[in-house]
Amino acid sequence: MRLEIKDLYASIDGKAIINGANLAMNEGEVHVIMGPNGSGKTTLAKAVFGYPGVKVTRGDVLVDGKSILGLTTDKRAALGLFLGFQHPVEIEGVGFVNFLRASKEAVSQSQANMKELMKDIKSWSDELKMDESIIGRALNKGLSGGEKKKAEILQMVLQRPKIAMLDEPDSGLDIDAVKVVAENINKAAEQTGMGVLVITHYNRILSHMHPQRVHIMADGRMVADGGKELIDKLEKEGYESFNRR
Amino acid sequence: MPLIDQTKFVEDALNDYHRLPEEGDSLYVRRFAPIDISIEGYGSAGPDGKDEKVRRFYDELHARTGLKFDATVWEDGWTACHNPALSLAKFGDEGYGRALSGKLFRSGEDKYVALLHGTARQALMIDVKDGMAVDLKVLFAVVGGSLPVQVFINLGKDAKLNLFEWHASNCTRPCFSGTVREVKLGEGATCEISVLHNENSNTTVLEHTKGTAGEGASSTINFVYTGGSAVRARNSLEASGRGSRVRVGELAVSSKRQKFDLNTYVVNAAGGSEVRLSSAAVAMQESVCYLKGFARITNGSRDARSFVEERGLLVDGTAKINSIPSMAIGENAVKATHSSAMGPIDQDSMFYLMSRGVSPEAAKRLMVLGFFSGPISGIRSSLVKEVVSSVISGKIRSNGEFGELPVLNAENVIWESGRETGMEHHYKYRTEK
Ligand SMILES: Nc1ncnc2c1ncn2[C@@H]1O[C@H](COP(=O)(O)OP(=O)(O)OP(=O)(O)O)[C@@H](O)[C@H]1O
Numbered sequence: 265m266r267l268e269i270k271d272l273y274a275s276i277d278g279k280a281i282i283n284g285a286n287l288a289m290n291e292g293e294v295h296v297i298m299g300p301n302g303s304g305k306t307t308l309a310k311a312v313f314g315y316p317g318v319k320v321t322r323g324d325v326l327v328d329g330k331s332i333l334g335l336t337t338d339k340r341a342a343l344g345l346f347l348g349f350q351h352p353v354e355i356e357g358v359g360f361v362n363f364l365r366a367s368k369e370a371v372s373q374s375q376a377n378m379k380e381l382m383k384d385i386k387s388w389s390d391e392l393k394m395d396e397s398i399i400g401r402a403l404n405k406g407l408s409g410g411e412k413k414k415a416e417i418l419q420m421v422l423q424r425p426k427i428a429m430l431d432e433p434d435s436g437l438d439i440d441a442v443k444v445v446a447e448n449i450n451k452a453a454e455q456t457g458m459g460v461l462v463i464t465h466y467n468r469i470l471s472h473m474h475p476q477r478v479h480i481m482a483d484g485r486m487v488a489d490g491g492k493e494l495i496d497k498l499e500k501e502g503y504e505s506f507n508r509r
Numbered sequence: 510m511p512l513i514d515q516t517k518f519v520e521d522a523l524n525d526y527h528r529l530p531e532e533g534d535s536l537y538v539r540r541f542a543p544i545d546i547s548i549e550g551y552g553s554a555g556p557d558g559k560d561e562k563v564r565r566f567y568d569e570l571h572a573r574t575g576l577k578f579d580a581t582v583w584e585d586g587w588t589a590c591h592n593p594a595l596s597l598a599k600f601g602d603e604g605y606g607r608a609l610s611g612k613l614f615r616s617g618e619d620k621y622v623a624l625l626h627g628t629a630r631q632a633l634m635i636d637v638k639d640g641m642a643v644d645l646k647v648l649f650a651v652v653g654g655s656l657p658v659q660v661f662i663n664l665g666k667d668a669k670l671n672l673f674e675w676h677a678s679n680c681t682r683p684c685f686s687g688t689v690r691e692v693k694l695g696e697g698a699t700c701e702i703s704v705l706h707n708e709n710s711n712t713t714v715l716e717h718t719k720g721t722a723g724e725g726a727s728s729t730i731n732f733v734y735t736g737g738s739a740v741r742a743r744n745s746l747e748a749s750g751r752g753s754r755v756r757v758g759e760l761a762v763s764s765k766r767q768k769f770d771l772n773t774y775v776v777n778a779a780g781g782s783e784v785r786l787s788s789a790a791v792a793m794q795e796s797v798c799y800l801k802g803f804a805r806i807t808n809g810s811r812d813a814r815s816f817v818e819e820r821g822l823l824v825d826g827t828a829k830i831n832s833i834p835s836m837a838i839g840e841n842a843v844k845a846t847h848s849s850a851m852g853p854i855d856q857d858s859m860f861y862l863m864s865r866g867v868s869p870e871a872a873k874r875l876m877v878l879g880f881f882s883g884p885i886s887g888i889r890s891s892l893v894k895e896v897v898s899s900v901i902s903g904k905i906r907s908n909g910e911f912g913e914l915p916v917l918n919a920e921n922v923i924w925e926s927g928r929e930t931g932m933e934h935h936y937k938y939r940t941e942k
């Protein structure tokens with residue numbers, strides 16, 4: 265799978281937020297988006313997934329050369345895209361397992377084998393060092409910030425996407441948890457050959473991963489694209505140096 | 510020989526089943542346009558051959574759900590197992606009801622209750638003797654014409670009753686499915702009664718329950734409204750004895766221009782009594798749902814506790830849910846809360862579910878079932894839990910169709926009661942199959 269964001273403009277309530285964003289990546293690759301607060305990273309992810317509140321005004325999002333802008337969110341997911349949320353939504357009364365099953369069945373277009381699903385949930389939640397009790401709970405309800413982030417990764421591995429966009433999978437995680445999450449992302453990517461697009465503010469998670477491309481975003485567009493060296497530059501000089509470019 | 514003196518019964522009813530007090534107040538009148546049900550055209554006698562129709566209806570329901578009922582009641586007959594707690598009284602005079610109804614409609618009292626009393630030709634009696642425990646499932650099948658029925662439930666001292674009533678209709682002409690139910694719990698008695706209305710669109714549902722609970726008694730009544738072109742419910746339940754507890758759950762799903770007018774009156778009439786009314790409604794497709802919970806604590810009911818909760822979820826912009834919180838407290842040393850929350854389906858939740866590939870329809874279904882998870886978890890009988898969640902999810906799945914006999918398929922979920930597992934909203938999976 266190839267995902268391309270082409271000269272994309274998008275607005276929220278008539279306010280322009282994304283101003284000509286560009287990005288292209290393939291299955292199997294690891295990309296990183298970094299950028300200051302409010303630069304539009306989350307909005308870009310939402311635009312790719314067709315969030316109703318984000319209106320695309322120009323440009324295109326392509327999967328394998330075909331525009332996906334006409335597709336509803338669920339159809340985009342069915343193509344093999346996954347979005348890990350910066351702020352996972354808590355949903356009253358929707359059981360975590362019931363939801364995992366619904367999503368698995370929707371994406372695979374077949375009835376889920378519950379025994380196998382439960383086994384997968386068990387083994388991956390062990391890997392992620394998650395408390396098993398979350399399985400019996402309502403979706404994200406009452407989970408701590410870190411638990412929610414782990415639950416997003418659990419959903420990702422069960423869904424086996426082709427390209428996963430992970431919006432700050434490391435925020436709110438303790439040092440050990442960051443490592444666990446990064447390792448599990450790597451493991452899932454190795455097993456399935458999926459591509460990963462990580463949105464983050466921090467070096468730490470990246471030190472456990474091997475990104476090929478780094479994109480720096482400011483004011484709704486990419487202001488720099490390059491290799492890992494951009495991360496070091498950012499660390500030394502901050503976002504100022506990119507803005508001035 | 511009729512077992513009940515119907516003349517006396519109807520006269521008593523005139524005194525007892527008067528309009529609920531709040532129906533007269535101006536706020537109510539302004540907000541709740543009454544659902545006026547034309548009584549013309551609701552003849553009670555249907556065509557012949559009903560016995561055969563009922564049998565086919567029962568067989569189909571059994572084939573789809575595997576459920577076995579202890580009794581089936583239809584317009585002019587019933588079949589039942591030989592449970593000593595269960596009996597049916599028939600009223601002899603066929604013309605009696607009609608003659609009487611003319612008189613009743615002029616009385617200014619609740620004409621729908623009068624209609625039911627005036628036209629009912631049979632009464633189901635459930636009598637649980639002191640210390641006995643009875644578990645019953647009853648099917649009310651409307652197959653040819655209107656089915657007005659009186660149900661008397663009487664629990665002796667420390668008696669226990671677990672009752673499930675399924676009210677269904679496949680009637681092909683305009684009719685009503687009407688129940689006047691009286692529930693009396695003796696001292697220390699316990700019951701869980703669940704009433705499911707799943708009638709088709711030719712049917713108007715009339716539901717009238719009056720209940721009292723004696724000292725230390727504990728009564729749980731769940732009403733589930735999914736069927737009928739219109740539903741008019743007037744229920745009045747009282748925690749009458751010291752330390753008695755009354756819980757009323759109302760679950761409603763309205764679609765396709767259905768009109769639900771649900772009015773429940775709960776009363777604390779004794780010291781240390783507890784009343785809990787929780788109503789949850791989901792509305793879509795130009796349907797209207799009025800949720801009216803009215804709580805009263807009588808003077809002298811010290812340390813009474815009264816909780817009323819009304820919640821509404823609008824699945825689309827065309828439906829309406831109306832609720833007004835009301836409470837009348839005639840005693841100081843009490844604890845009372847009343848809450849009401851209505852809102853549309855949350856767009857972010859919808860996006861979250863859909864981003865995982867879940868279709869908009871399935872996402873709505875998940876959220877509707879999620880919305881009902883609290884009230885469904887509160888139902889103790891796991892069979893009723895399964896039936897109720899199947900009927901609700903079936904209604905959402907079929908895009909608002911109602912009245913069809915559902916297949917029991919609670920999406921493989923078995924709801925566990927919060928009390929049993931110590932965990933709210935916890936459900937367990939059946940992995941076999
Ligand atoms: N619903 C909204 N209404 C109005 N403005 C919004 C809305 N959502 C986001 N914005 C604005 O869009 C801009 C980009 O927000 P976005 O969440 O995409 O930033 P971000 O790069 O993800 O930031 P962070 O690193 O803090 O997560 C911000 O200025 C924000 O205030």
Ligand SMILES: [Mg+2]
Pocket residue numbers: 305306307350431
């Ligand atoms: Mg963000």
